[in-house]
Amino acid sequence: MENTAQLSQTTDQIVISPEQLLAHWQGHRGLTRRLIEAYPEEHFFSYTLGGMRPCSALIDEVLQMADQSMQGVISGEWPSFSEGVEVQPKVTTKEQVLDQWDRVTQKINAHWPQIPSSRFQEVDKAFGLYEGPIYWFLFYLIDNEIHHRAQAYVYLRTLGVEPPAFWDRLQV
Numbered sequence: 001m002e003n004t005a006q007l008s009q010t011t012d013q014i015v016i017s018p019e020q021l022l023a024h025w026q027g028h029r030g031l032t033r034r035l036i037e038a039y040p041e042e043h044f045f046s047y048t049l050g051g052m053r054p055c056s057a058l059i060d061e062v063l064q065m066a067d068q069s070m071q072g073v074i075s076g077e078w079p080s081f082s083e084g085v086e087v088q089p090k091v092t093t094k095e096q097v098l099d100q101w102d103r104v105t106q107k108i109n110a111h112w113p114q115i116p117s118s119r120f121q122e123v124d125k126a127f128g129l130y131e132g133p134i135y136w137f138l139f140y141l142i143d144n145e146i147h148h149r150a151q152a153y154v155y156l157r158t159l160g161v162e163p164p165a166f167w168d169r170l171q172v
Helices: 004-008 018-038 055-075 094-114 117-121 134-158
Strands: 123-126 130-133
Touching: 018 055, 018 094, 018 134, 055 094, 055 123, 055 134, 117 134, 123 134, 130 134
Parallel strands: none
Antiparallel strands: 123 130
């Protein structure tokens, strides 16, 4: 098996295009949105298990990271986490969360074409915390969303609610 240094030297071989990566991410975002829609409003901000945060807090983290990432991904200028972003009012309803979700989705779609293709291979320290190539950080954003969505799936099942099919990321 080739080591990481050898693999990083093969940047001229593309497995997926930036457009395909965006479609993959937005497929996950669409699935997470459907999960939020399915979540009972009366439990969204309060229900917890085993010391995990409520679903609203999990989703808030995913929203903040995605929202704050586009500036750094494009320019290399990363704010400290939660620094230098438009502060959104504290949400109190799922509808407000879904509105924020849609705003961030539109922001990602609007900013994505501004990412130079060479930028995906550049190494940054995102938010002063996560060091690696931009493509790795984007995978981290997707993985973090999947992780928190899985926690919310457990919540839904314990509440007797059938979550959306985890594999169905093609619905819009």
